[in-house]
Amino acid sequence: MRANIKRNGQRRVVIVGGGLGGLKLASSLRDTDYQVVLVDKNNYNQFPPLIYQVASAGLEPSNIAFPFRRLFQNRKNFFFRMAEVQRIDTEEKAILTSIGTIHYDDLVLAAGATTNFFGNKNIEASALSMKTVGEAMRLRNTILQNLERAETEDDEVKRQRLLTIAIVGGGPSGVEIAGALAEMRRTIIPRDYPDLNASEMHIYLINAGPRLLGAMDEKSSHKAEKALKELGVEIIADCRVTDYQNHSLILEDGDFIHAETVIWVSGIKANRIEGIPVESIGHGGRILTDSFNRVKGMTNVYAIGDQCLVEGDEAYPQGHPQLAQVALQQAANVARNLIAAGRGRSARPFVYRNPGTMATIGRKKAVVEIGKLKFGGFFAWLLWLVVHLRSILGVRNKTVVFLNWMWNYFNYKQSLRLILKAES
Ligand SMILES: Cc1cc2nc3c(=O)[nH]c(=O)nc-3n(C[C@H](O)[C@H](O)[C@H](O)COP(=O)(O)OP(=O)(O)OC[C@H]3O[C@@H](n4cnc5c(N)ncnc54)[C@H](O)[C@@H]3O)c2cc1C
Structure with a gap:
């Protein structure tokens, strides 16, 4: 070829x-x-x-x-x-x-x-990663499918397992997906799944380090942790995950979390x-x-x-x-x-100019650090929104995403929750 x-x-x-x-x-x-x-x-x-x-x-x-x-x-x-x-x-x-x-x-x-699954084959085989659009679609299908199964599951233990999501990794990706899923539990489950009890759904965020968003300032970590707790996310800090077998996530202290959905954003x-x-x-x-x-x-x-x-x-x-x-x-x-x-001119070495870091938490909060300026809450979320909107390619995509966010912000009634599978 x-x-x-x-x-x-x-x-x-x-x-x-x-x-x-x-x-x-x-x-x-x-x-x-x-x-x-x-x-x-x-x-x-x-x-x-x-x-x-x-x-x-x-x-x-x-x-x-x-x-x-x-x-x-x-x-x-x-x-x-x-x-x-x-x-x-x-x-x-x-x-x-x-x-x-x-x-x-x-x-x-x-x-x-x-x-990086750090060599753990069981976790690699059964946990879901979230690095590509393809992986995100797989995750979306799994979550929606498990909700459908939970709604008709009579066995309490199995239903609880289907409704439990464990996120491993407390960096920006872990914090962001935890917040988004907690919002989903709060706003979508009661409307779309009236036969499910949203309070039965558990979202765990497990972090090996002592605080979330370890690369950011301690204050930002605390703000993120507080906001996630308010959304009902159960945070387990300073704890490594050692294995995942038969739908049980095994923690280093010997504890288990029974979860059908494990999201691995840990390395x-x-x-x-x-x-x-x-x-x-x-x-x-x-x-x-x-x-x-x-x-x-x-x-x-x-x-x-x-x-x-x-x-x-x-x-x-x-x-x-x-x-x-x-x-x-x-x-x-x-x-x-x-x-x-x-053009025969000399090369310039790379020097990194750090424009700042940010992470969203749920539907209308974020934490932002720009130089010495560190803030959180609604204005941080607005800034996050502008920065990300500017970076998306294509005028059509920018417009659709903006309208989606606004619609979502005011009523959370978008209808993207399709389980779409490619047929072979
Ligand atoms: C879920 C997630 C959230 C993130 N959020 C943030 C954020 O909020 N802020 C931030 O600053 N950074 C964020 N990042 C990190 C940021 O996206 C990366 O730092 C950035 O994309 C790196 O750019 P890159 O060009 O090196 O690699 P990538 O953007 O990852 O591109 C790599 C490309 O290589 C292609 N490729 C891979 N292997 C091969 C191969 N063998 N042959 C041919 N093609 C190949 C892939 O298809 C891909 O298109 C996030 C990353 C992820 C995964």
Whole structure:
């Protein structure tokens, strides 16, 4: 099989992964002398910060995803190939993919990260992760299906198990999905499932560390914890999950939680691509680069975003946080350096400018930290709303999401709760 991209005399940049970083890089090389080849295993870009809203039936997948071919219509120096990248052949200056070989002059790895189950096979086999739109759909179907089953289940123990959701991981994803599901229990269950007793539904949030949102200020953690408790989320702190067997989640203190739905948002590891020297792989599988995002021990190969770990930044000795802004800023810097190289100018090292962090809790609260400014509540939620709305691709998607949020805010009567399964 051949990937079928003709050389046109331009220098070719191949980008592996069209997530936040890869897409920003491809867009930044628009109207330059580079031929850009974007390779992604999906035919769309997705916006991860709103995946939890798809999982909790607040948004449709199409609201937070956008097809690459639509984004780059009529662009002459751009090629998209839907393919899974498996290996890099540095001798040949090529990547080996599920559709064949693609040669590069410059290669940028932006394949992101995936869920880390820390080697626990039982948890990996039975818990649900929440990193992609596809996984969010699976989670949404499972939750809705379990509610349908619970409504007709006479056995009290089984019904209780169907109505119990355990979320493992107290970072932003865990806090956000816990809040969204608690709102769902409060507002949707009594209306959609009149034969169910909403108070029988339990939502547990289990965190290995002593406080939620461990990367944020202590005050933000307390605000998040208080808001979630008010919504009825049962928080278990300072406790590791050791196993999940026969619908029982086993905690390190020997306790059990009987739950049919376990959401694992407890850790990530960089996606792996063969052909990178072992000494260039750091903790969490992250690819080690210098401050110009050049992969250690490789030539003309860069790595950006969640998949990489830039060494040498004294402010971030463990590497930059795996966040959207890091991926976007690294992509912009690599694009600038590639363009500069073409013009014989020198490259600029990557310096991260932290614009702040935020997380939502439920339908109308959030916590925000911008420099020394730290606040929570309704205004934090409004800011969260504006920032995320600006980042969603496409005018139609922005409009639909905005209307959805407003509708949801005033009456919570949207009807996205379909159990949609692909038939084989
Ligand atoms: C649920 C969730 C919520 C988040 N919320 C926030 C938030 O609120 N704020 C924030 O700053 N950050 C948030 N993040 C983190 C943020 O989304 C990431 O830091 C960011 O997406 C990293 O960008 P990236 O380009 O490195 O990778 P990604 O955006 O993950 O893109 C990776 C791309 O590579 C493709 N790919 C992977 N492997 C292959 C392969 N072998 N071959 C071909 N293609 C491949 C994937 O299909 C994907 O398109 C969240 C992440 C998740 C999962």
